[in-house]
Amino acid sequence: MSTTPTPNLFGDTLMSDPHGAYAQLRETGPVHRTTTPDGAPVWLVTRYEDVRAALADPRLSLNKANAHTTGRYQSSMPPELDAHLLNMDPPDHTRLRRLVSKAFTARRIEGLRQRVQARTEELLDAFTRPPVDLMAALANPLPMAVICELLGVPQNARHDFRAWTNTLLAPAPDAAAESRTAMREMHRFLVGTITAKRSHPTDDLLSAMIEARDEHDSLTEPELLAMAFLILFAGYDNAVNLIGNAVLALLLHPHHLDAVLDGRTPVRDVEEAMRWNTPFTLGVRRFALEDLTIGDVTIPAGGRVWVSLLSANRDGTHFEAPDSFDPSRTPAHLGFGHGIHYCLGAPLARLEAETAITSLLDRLPTLRLSVPADELRWVPSFHKRALQELPVTW
Template sequence: MSATPEGSLFDDALMGDPHGVYAKLREAGPVHRTTTPDGATVWLVTRHQDVRPALADPRLSLNKANAHSTGQYQSSMPPELDAHLLNMDPPDHARLRRLVSKAFTPRRIEALRDRVQALTDDLLDELPADQPVDLMESLANPLPMGVICELLGIPLGARHDFRTWTNTLLSPAPDAALDSRAAMKEMHRFLVDTIAAKRTQPTDDLLSAMIEARDANDSLTEPELLAMAFLILFAGYDNAVNLIGNAVLALLTHPEQMAAVRHGAVPVRAVVEETLRWNTPFTLAVRRFALEDLTIGGVSIPAGARVWLSLVSANRDGEQFQNPDAFDSTRTPAHLGFGHGIHYCLGAPLARIEGEVALTSLLGRFPGLRLAVPVDKLEWWPSFHKRGLRALPVTW
């Protein structure tokens, strides 16, 4: 079986209605050969029964040195930011993951809950009582940013550009590679300066510990130090931003489930897990490259091909989930929102806690919480890689 390209599937229709478009793609076939906005050929995998094993398949490499296809979309970084976990296979992947995973164990992250709560309380204290507010700007964006920057030891005054950089890196525009390179150059300059400052005056944070591992133990190279700092900063907060926004929106549009949470019939953790399935914040797994000729879903994929695994599609697959388009916080969690296998999201425990604390605090403080605009007036970020709101106006 083969998949024949018919133009690019990555268009305005997919950005505007990813769940509807992916439903049609799943029905049409398990794998679709298509192109990215800049013309690179990719194989798009849509069904849960194929996506889950592919996420852990060692024949699919994250190292772009194994690519035979052309195109730069979302796959090219300057070498100084390239040596991180999402570009590595074993054994280098295992070495680096061991180095940073100590800071992201469930026990260590749970110890941050009080700090996450304090940051949330501070942000909610600043909300006006007599006018609508944008929860993305007031809570969903600054909370994960504040947490990850504290974890890394990034000074408060240096955080304002990160959101702009992240949105640029995830842009779907055909010429996004040029803007992305400019953003990455700025991030690289910032990280070089920050690491130099921490070498002079180390503090009790993850970045200082990574610098010590580099300088004292020689556990990672200087490019790996820079690239890992970039990855933790970039990936460590954007998923949580959209998880919070998507979870709040899910409850606002499902008042019966919001009432169940308020009355204690449904735990907040269940809302977070169902949001990760129903409205997956990070919609495509990191691109992979076939190390050999292989078959997925009966479709032949040649060695060197670029493969994209759709998490958002797999999480709405009716062959895996009963009534998949319904938001149901009582279902047993079984999603791929954080991936699967050795590349399972390192920051998953932190994102979960941030989501739980944000939702619990919002519902506790604002019993009249509701949307300030009709739901069809909400705008989503134009991206094939993430599902997140531009703004979430609410009142109470």
């Protein structure tokens, strides 16, 4: 067993400087045992090859029934929203993903391109004079508008939809009551929307998921509800932070920004930004189905495992000069996961980020930070790498 110090995932050091903290963890061992604030044990995997292998390892289950520990950090979802892809293993996962994929097609995502572009232009039109907080003005509202369009959320309900989502994604300290209220309201809204679309389908993802069938199989009502909720969260938050982190990466590297502006370097599907500052620090928690060994560490059956996507994407044994931001490289990053649980919404996140960044730089080629980089504030989270604000001028 590793005798290296136990990392505190919930402490200031790892949250304030995750790249530095994870670099030290990679040096000292492939797997580290730590605990959540409520005392539950967790095994943290940090190196690229181990993370990639763990993401595809059938001995690591996403089904919570295989956990030997409990605690509030085990899952953020209430029971009625549990029937989704990130809580399932094959064969249930295989069936559900096959059905959902029928609705979440490349054609449907590509069909959103003009609407993503139009919404981006509307948001940029609202930029009057600097400075502007790019997170509030572009990175947050664009994915929310797109995901509402994709799911078929009526225009008159989108304000409430966004308020509920913001409450659930960034709850204030000691705001459990507000989160529960938002969850109940979101649940009630989704149930009503699915019922309405079952009677009067439209050209949107929810209607397509209701119609998705394979022989005599279809999505159950709990599966529809849970998948709509998952698509909302996975489709919204990841895209928000990918846009923010990608723009920041370019602003911190003016020579690369110049190369993008004059056409020498394409945006390259924002892959390097996803690698360099991965929005989701940790992949979905997993549970060992049997005792398994990674490096010199044995994880017991039922043990909860977290894999650090952010750490893997800065591993110097896999990436040359991993701390350098280089949009010309085409890295095999793990920002969208790997294996059967690879992010179904990755094409949509790429489309939103590419459109937002390209249009922003076309409009404002002199864009730059309006505050020193060391004054930027990050969301205090061990789970994601997200800016609170991104003040810019031009």
